[in-house]
Amino acid sequence: MEENTTATVESDTSRHFLRQWIEDDLAAGKNDGTVVTRFPPEPNGWIHIGHAKAVCVDFGMAALFNGRCHLRMDDTNPSKESDDFVEELKKDITWLGFQWDEFSFACDRFDEMWDIAEELIRRGQAYVCELSQEDWKAYRGIPTEPGRFSPTRDRSAEENLTLFRQMREGVFAEGTHCLRAKIDMSSPNIHFRDPVIYRIVNAPHYHTGTQWHCYPMYDFAHPIEDALEGVTHSMCTLEFEVHRPLYDWVIDRLAEQHRLVVRDGKTIRPQQREFARLNLSYTVMSKRLLRQLVEEGRVEGWDDPRMPTVAGMRRRGYTPEAIREFCERIGVSKYESQTDLALLEWCVRNDLNRRATRRMAVLNPIKLVIDNLPEGVELNAELPNNPENPEAGTRILKCTRELWIERDDFMEIPAKKFFRVSVGNEVRLRGACLFTCTHFVKDGDTVIEIHGTYDPEAKGGNPADGRKIKGTLHWVSVTKAYAVDVRLYDRLFSLEKPMECPSGNFVDALTPDSVKTIRAWVEPALATAVPGEHYQFERVGYFTADSVASRPDAPVFNRTVTLKDSFKTA
């Protein structure tokens, strides 16, 4: 279970465009031949499966080229950030199996960013603007028409510096002043029309407190952070594509100011490329909406097993290996695709199949009585703990006169290819014996008890004459079984149709019904299940003992995934 090394991209099959890009750069002798990437979340929420993809890309590309990857808190907007999120971010990324080579806070570079901005002013490349936001909107123009110059665009550097410093000291109210880069008011790219690079925010910053009253914008801060850290390849999602010229503009200014990192005599010039974010069917990944669920108390928290957060998936029982495998399989492209949730679940099953401990459990019980097995007599059943892994050993279960079996395993009138319990049909009670149903007892329309006899000659369920038994049943002893609570979660936001949430009111789709807790009968061994451990309830699905909300007398299990449509929730 322990992860000592950073996970690598093992597959040699996928040559996506980012990999190609880096290979070409390396071949062209750019930079110093070292690949440095970064994962730059804003600490304002917990990361979800979509971020996990980005983490795998950023760390994976660095690992593939024996490079380095930095983890950086992009905390340039103080209003929603906190250290709690920083800690969770680190925890989740570590859990996913990655180790960063450097950790940084963008806010630790505020001083340097400030110097860069002042130098911009001195060079006539930035100015303080006093237009209101509404006015600015009008001045900026629309994409089809050029914008107009701000009235203060050509103010002197000295005047600008004075005002800029006053912005920092809190002399002005929010929205009254901002620093803009002086670029091109008629550019077809709106981001070039003198973009704002510093704005006044009077909220205290979680690290720098009230030291600053204005903060750099993402478009200004991000390339600086990359450059000063010596990042060579900066990968982000598609929506930043139109920001790239501005990213390059800032890098050019840094070059003019001789601030680019030099390694091995080579100037490191970061570049940005964009890839499509992950969209997963039935799943909504929007920090804003996830936050709403948490704040409105619709879920237990960011780590609720219904949440698509990394923490939620961890608690639900997904493994980091499965998530990494998934990220590897979905590939990287610029096509805005929608990945089928079935692939994620397959990855989880595939991984859990190798490691999960097998246990018998009955979720929807009906009583089965072996009439020729006297009260107090027990049959031993020896079963492997994991057939996929013989080293997991075996355990011995006691089969008694009265058992619980799954209600679905009995049919009053058997259907055509039904090989389980029906009158006259011989089945195997897994590991224990062969059983033939003779009759059943009804209470009204409901069958409440199944009766039959076992074959004493067929020890452990192996018929003496070698006759074929088509059905094998799972069972637990009525007297020895243990009752546990099992939580069956719907997928988060289990919408009728994938990704359809017209008005954004999808949170309403998450009703209390989306989690059902049922009482299940399990083998005695599960009474001491280890929280966080994975179990396959045979023929039902994968379950994980919950480490958070355990009952005092027994563990609570979360359903991780079902086996292939073998079990439909009641």
Next chain:
RNA sequence: UGCCUCAUUGUGUAACGGUAGCACAAUUGCCUCUGGAGCAAUUUGUCAAGGUUCGAAUCCUUGUGAGGCAACCA
């Protein structure tokens, strides 16, 4: 409408001008003391129209469709 980007089977992703392949899903068969797993097989695809070329998913042109940008968010 201005600029930018994208389009390969149901889904996702390969094929750097030379046989359209892989995985998930689906279907079928085999096997099994998990109707799971495993094994085997099958079905379905280059958005459209032109052009360049011996040869185009790939290059060019036009069109169509989808997405992004017009926060003092990231």
